[in-house]
Amino acid sequence: MKKAILFITMSLVFNILCAQTTTEPVYLILTSKTTEGDGIVKSIGKIDSLHKTSPIFYHVSTKSKQIYLMFMHFNYNVSQLTKIRKVKANDQQETLTKSTSFLKTITPIDLDILFPKWTKEQSLAFRDSLQGKKIYIIDRSEIKDNQIELLEVTCIKSAF
């Protein structure tokens, strides 16, 4: 009995701790273009033996408003990467494929609507709000056959 109480107590403590530390992923939905310039631009890096899949970058920018956000996705071949440096948590970011019905189960942040309205300060506040959160990008231009792709990304902050 004592063991059972202890187990229940430990489970409660564990659940409370988890509840305090787990954050829900943030889903950003957007429509990218591939030509360089203002707007939301997707670019794909070179693939080589270091990468399992090509690095992917999203540039969200308006030059006249000095708005510039950058998201990156890396999926390294860690056996090659360890020859250069230690592997870090964000070196193997995931790409998930889901049915479009998945969109009904989440509340994505629509950058197609938000981004054109931003001031520079609002864009920085948005960037800071992503601190410590797992971020997925859903690109409307990539939706095919009722399938969406969730691309795990990291937002790059600034200089030091």
Next chain:
Amino acid sequence: MFYHTLDGKFNNGWKFENGKVTMSATQVDENGVDISMGAKRKVASGTICTTLTQEIWSQHCGYSYTYIEHNGVPTNFSNISLNCGSWDYQGNMYLVVCYDDGLSVGNDPNNGAGSNNGGYVTPPTTLDDYLTNALVYLLSKLTGNMSLTFQNLLNVQKIFFVPTTTGTSDPEIWKYSDGTCQVKFKYNPTFFDSQTSFGQEVICIHEMYHIYRETNPSIIGSDNDIDHSNMISDSQYLAWLKEAFPGCSDSFYNDLRYAGTIGSPVWNSLSQAEKDRLITFFQTNGIPFILM
């Protein structure tokens, strides 16, 4: 080669080239008497020595944060908040730094061949120690005129190491009417600690260039963005990088100049393809940049 005392304090350091000591950093007391422990080595004849004085101040800080456990390993730290006490004066640290001016002829028979005799290496116990060592380490890696420039940089009255939760390393220089200056070397311990030793050295040399421009009276109009722009165009910064990290390709050094400039005008002026290429270069080589 750096030696530390058992409590993790810097003791002395030596640079060997072709079996010859070409640079040394030795701890001395206020009278200039060598107080470093272990075997003494002699720098080759034809040396120039300078005594550096640093007032060491420290501040006790505590962090609170939340995190997610992944496979039992804490990760995704967030809600980091910092509470600091008052500054405490820890005393002065005196270093005699000597280097071979290149005019000596032949090998000095008193010099060893770079063995580890008489020394032991333990990791520094505090971040302040680590940063002090990182600065001295970079100094020891540089030779000739570059080393003299760095000695001038370090010869400021006070260097404060200021932990901060935001930003990374953003030095503030306080100049006084008597010509002296103080440097507040800000850093984010969580970010700094998560870097490789190479990444930490890149941060230090980047910040030292800011300090160099801020403290150089012949340079007018130094600010963060202007300094970043000069990192790309100034041949001196390129020479520092080459001296600090020898043996790399020209393209490596050229790309390394952009470390820490993300978001600055010089970075924003790059094409998106150039930004992509540099981010990949940083990410692959463990060159620090801040992620959300």
